[in-house]
Each structure stands twice: as C-alpha cells, then as structure tokens.
Amino acid sequence: MKDFNGKNAVITGAASGIGYALAEKLAKEGMNIVLADIEQEALETAVEKISEHGVETLGVKTNVMQKNEVEHLFKESIKAFDKVHFLCNNAGVASTVLAHGIWELDDKDWEWVLGVNFYGTLYGLQSFVPHMIKHNEEGHVLNTISLAGILPGEAIYGVSKHAALALSESLWQGLRNARSNIGASVLCPGFVNTNIIESNRNRPDHLTSKNKTNFILKKLASTVLKRGKEPDDIADVTLDAIKNHHFYILPHTSYDEMIKERYSRILARTEPQTADMQEILKGTLMGDKGEW
Numbered sequence: 001m002k003d004f005n006g007k008n009a010v011i012t013g014a015a016s017g018i019g020y021a022l023a024e025k026l027a028k029e030g031m032n033i034v035l036a037d038i039e040q041e042a043l044e045t046a047v048e049k050i051s052e053h054g055v056e057t058l059g060v061k062t063n064v065m066q067k068n069e070v071e072h073l074f075k076e077s078i079k080a081f082d083k084v085h086f087l088c089n090n091a092g093v094a095s096t097v098l099a100h101g102i103w104e105l106d107d108k109d110w111e112w113v114l115g116v117n118f119y120g121t122l123y124g125l126q127s128f129v130p131h132m133i134k135h136n137e138e139g140h141v142l143n144t145i146s147l148a149g150i151l152p153g154e155a156i157y158g159v160s161k162h163a164a165l166a167l168s169e170s171l172w173q174g175l176r177n178a179r180s181n182i183g184a185s186v187l188c189p190g191f192v193n194t195n196i197i198e199s200n201r202n203r204p205d206h207l208t209s210k211n212k213t214n215f216i217l218k219k220l221a222s223t224v225l226k227r228g229k230e231p232d233d234i235a236d237v238t239l240d241a242i243k244n245h246h247f248y249i250l251p252h253t254s255y256d257e258m259i260k261e262r263y264s265r266i267l268a269r270t271e272p273q274t275a276d277m278q279e280i281l282k283g284t285l286m287g288d289k290g291e292w
C-alpha cells in the first residue's frame with residue numbers, strides 16, 4: 001500500500017504500546033482511525049490524543065476474543081467511514097511467564113491467550129477482509145505477531161503467535177489467489193517497551209489462572225522490555241516496510257542468527273535450540289547486542 005492519505009484504518013489494541021504508536025503514525029499520514037480496545041479509559045484517552053492530528057477518529061470498545069464484538073467493530077467502522085482500507089490486528093496478551101512444563105499449564109491460560117492472539121486475529125480477517133476485497137480500493141492487513149511466532153519456546157504465547165503467523169501466510173496466499181488489491185504483512189518484533197507485561201489487567205475474571213506467577217521471571221521480563229525498542233521506532237519501520245511491499249517485518253536484527261539456527265536444525269533433522277525463558281532473559285540483559 002502506498003497511498004494512505006484520506007483513507008480509513010482500524011487498529012485493535014490501539015490504546016497502548018505498539019497499537020497506539022501505529023495509530024499515531026497512520027494519523028500523521030492522513031488516515032482516519034478507528035481505535036478498538038478492551039480498556040475503556042485508555043481507549044478514550046488514545047482517541048482524544050490521535051484526534052489532535054486533525055484526522056477523524058472513533059473509539060469502539062471491543063474484546064477481540066468475542067466474534068460478535070469484532071463484527072460490531074466492523075459495523076461501527078463502516079457506519080462512520082463507509083470503507084475500511086487498512087486493518088491492523090494488533091491486540092495481544094502474554095500469559096505470565098512460567099517455569100512449568102507445557103502439559104501443566106491451566107486451560108484458562110490457553111483459552112485467554114489463544115482467544116486474544118489467535119482467534120482475535122482470525123475474527124478480524126473474517127469480519128473485514130470480504131469488505132476490503134469487495135470495495136476493490138488499495139488496502140492492507142497488518143497482523144502483529146512476534147519473534148515468538150518464528151522461534152521455538154515461549155509456551156502458550158509462542159503457540160498463539162506461531163498459529164497467527166501461519167494464518168497470516170495463508171491470508172497472503174488467499175489475497176494473491178483472489179488477485180485482490182489488498183496487501184498483507186506480519187510484524188514480528190523482539191522486545192518492545194510497552195505494557196504487555198501487565199497483560200493481566202485485561203484478563204476476564206472467569207479466565208483467572210490457577211498457575212502462580214513466577215515473580216523473578218516477571219521482574220526479569222519487565223527489565224528486558226524497558227530496554228527494548230520504542231513503539232514509535234517499531235511503527236516507523238513497519239510503515240516503511242508496508243510501503244515497500246514487505247510481508248515479513250522484523251524490526252530487530254539481533255535475533256537473525258537464532259532464526260537461521262532454527263531452520264538449519266530443522267533441515268539437519270536434529271533437535272530444537274533450547275528456549276529456557278529465564279536463560280534467554282538473563283542472556284539478553286547481560287549480552288551486548290546493541291539493540292533488542
């Protein structure tokens with residue numbers, strides 16, 4: 001997608017972090033923005049701030065886990081702006097980093113994290129893409145994934161992001177087969193300085209987990225995130241990549257060797273590289289990678 005000015009974007013998880021930075025970046029390009037988020041108060045503040053860029057804005061409280069709420073978001077977006085050109089499925093949560101075996105994790109963690117990160121993305125595609133294809137104007141779908149969707153490990157979060165990446169690759173193929181005017185990209189950052197470590201703030205009560213928080217890991221992760229890239233930098237790289245028709249957007253380059261190692265191990269038919277979260281976090285803190 002090359003021409004953003006005067007077109008309309010919908011962004012989920014737009015009240016904080018990467019979603020908010022993308023909203024600001026697209027508003028600066030002259031796009032009208034529908035901001036969707038589960039957190040009402042933060043959403044209202046975000047809508048107010050984005051409207052200061054002189055574009056039309058709308059906030060729609062949405063829980064992307066619920067298909068009917070995403071369909072409602074679609075209806076409200078069309079009511080306000082007639083057409084949607086840019087969809088960003090960005091809302092995401094990370095379950096508490098745990099030192100358990102995957103078989104021990106609570107079903108409620110699975111339901112919540114897959115519900116937001118995978119099903120939220122799927123419902124976004126189901127609700128918006130048919131309309132975007134039908135109106136036939138240039139458009140784009142951006143799904144926020146993570147390096148956790150490419151590398152092994154990270155338990156439920158990793159599973160949800162691998163699934164969302166596979167979904168996005170199928171989306172890309174489908175849009176191509178349909179000879180549509182819609183591009184697609186996946187944003188796969190490493191650590192970014194956002195509020196994701198506080199994801200539990202948006203966790204539905206009925207999905208409270210019985211697994212205990214590992215506070216040492218949470219503290220380590222929060223320190224690492226604070227030293228991650230800034231959301232604004234991620235938004236800059238993302239927009240440039242979309243303008244240049246890139247599907248895979250990897251703003252961090254310091255993990256390239258780990259990605260190469262993953263695929264060389266698969267081709268060598270050996271074993272996965274180890275992915276002990278505590279070791280990765282400690283290594284990231286102590287390492288001198290220059291950028292995370």
Ligand SMILES: NC(=O)c1ccc[n+]([C@@H]2O[C@H](COP(=O)([O-])OP(=O)(O)OC[C@H]3O[C@@H](n4cnc5c(N)ncnc54)[C@H](O)[C@@H]3O)[C@@H](O)[C@H]2O)c1
Nearest residue numbers: 013016017018037038063064091092146191192194195196
């Ligand atoms: N921060 C990182 O290091 C990092 C790295 C890679 C990928 N990501 C991905 O980036 C995306 C944005 O996360 P962030 O880091 O900006 O975190 P964040 O917590 O700052 O922002 C996430 C937003 O999503 C919203 N949200 C949560 N559950 C929702 C739901 N059910 N329905 C609608 N909105 C919901 C939150 O209210 C919040 O505004 C996520 O998909 C995340 O997995 C983050």
